[in-house]
Amino acid sequence: MLANNQPLTQADISDDEWKLRCDLAAIFRVFSRFQWNEHIGNHISLMLPGEGEPTFLINPRGYLFQELKASDFIVCDLKGNVLRGAGELRLVAFNIHVPIHMKHPDAKCVIHLHSPYLTAMAMTQSEISLSHHLNLLLNDRIVYDSAGDAPAHHSDEGERIASLLGPGKTTMVMRGHGVTVVGPTIEDAFDECYIAERTTMYQVLALSTGRPLHVLPDSARRNWHGPWGDKLDARLHLNAWRRILDKEEPDYAS
Numbered sequence: 001m002l003a004n005n006q007p008l009t010q011a012d013i014s015d016d017e018w019k020l021r022c023d024l025a026a027i028f029r030v031f032s033r034f035q036w037n038e039h040i041g042n043h044i045s046l047m048l049p050g051e052g053e054p055t056f057l058i059n060p061r062g063y064l065f066q067e068l069k070a071s072d073f074i075v076c077d078l079k080g081n082v083l084r085g086a087g088e089l090r091l092v093a094f095n096i097h098v099p100i101h102m103k104h105p106d107a108k109c110v111i112h113l114h115s116p117y118l119t120a121m122a123m124t125q126s127e128i129s130l131s132h133h134l135n136l137l138l139n140d141r142i143v144y145d146s147a148g149d150a151p152a153h154h155s156d157e158g159e160r161i162a163s164l165l166g167p168g169k170t171t172m173v174m175r176g177h178g179v180t181v182v183g184p185t186i187e188d189a190f191d192e193c194y195i196a197e198r199t200t201m202y203q204v205l206a207l208s209t210g211r212p213l214h215v216l217p218d219s220a221r222r223n224w225h226g227p228w229g230d231k232l233d234a235r236l237h238l239n240a241w242r243r244i245l246d247k248e249e250p251d252y253a254s
Contacts, residue, residue: 007086008071010254020046020186021070024057025252026242027111027190032065036115036197040064042178043093046186047101047108054078056101060087069254078102095158100182103162107170107182109189114178117200122173130221131206131213134199137222137231141192143169145177168225171196184227191234 010018024046031037042065045058057073059065060082074085078101080094097110121128130139143164164172165182170192172180181196183189206213224231245252 005086021073022253023186025068025070026245028065028068029245029249029252030241036113037065038114042113045097045110061090069252095155099158099162104165106184109183109186111181111189111193115197117204118179118197120204121200122175122177128200129203129213130216132199132202134195136220137224138196138199140221142171145172145174187234187238188228191232191237192228
């Protein structure tokens with residue numbers, strides 16, 4: 001992947017883009033607090049609005065989630081070129097994120113993590129049960145990738161992953177790997193990812209008792225495939241975390 005060596009400051013960035021960068025930096029810091037990322041791996045990308053050639057924000061190679069700031073994100077095109085910012089686009093990030101953005105224009109934000117409980121579920125041959133009230137909204141949106149037995153070191157693997165997502169399928173449990181969540185906004189993807197991980201945690205903890213899971217009736221499913229934030233307070237959730245970060249880690253927005 002091509003790299004760039006020109007760091008950015010807030011003065012170099014439009015107000016609209018800066019707001020998106022601050023949201024993006026916030027969710028990196030939140031996920032770091034939960035230890036949902038894999039050392040300096042895992043990525044979150046966000047398409048930038050505007051006319052002309054599509055571009056997206058993404059974390060550059062080599063950073064821990066906990067150190068990322070709004071000014072650190074690189075701007076890339078869909079060919080993997082770094083157009084603005086200092087750093088390199090990691091190959092595996094290109095192979096996973098770009099095909100999803102290209103194949104699914106509504107997937108403005110793509111989150112790829114190795115969060116503990118969804119990753120644990122991905123390492124089993126079972127699926128997420130319809131046992132908690134949150135599953136009634138979540139489960140119809142989940143797709144399982146059962147064929148990803150090798151890392152995404154080639155573009156063909158990214159194309160295969162992207163083809164599994166489709167209308168209303170916004171959370172992918174990747175066998176032997178982790179999870180990918182997409183959304184039309186950063187808050188949609190953030191909140192759905194949060195709920196998916198928490199709900200899977202409940203199931204793993206319940207199974208650890210050795211007792212069978214209660215299963216809710218199919219008739220109670222929400223059958224909702226639209227924007228996640230139309231049903232849950234996704235924006236308010238992200239705003240709440242930003243208030244915490246403003247007090248405790250204000251450098252995220254720099």
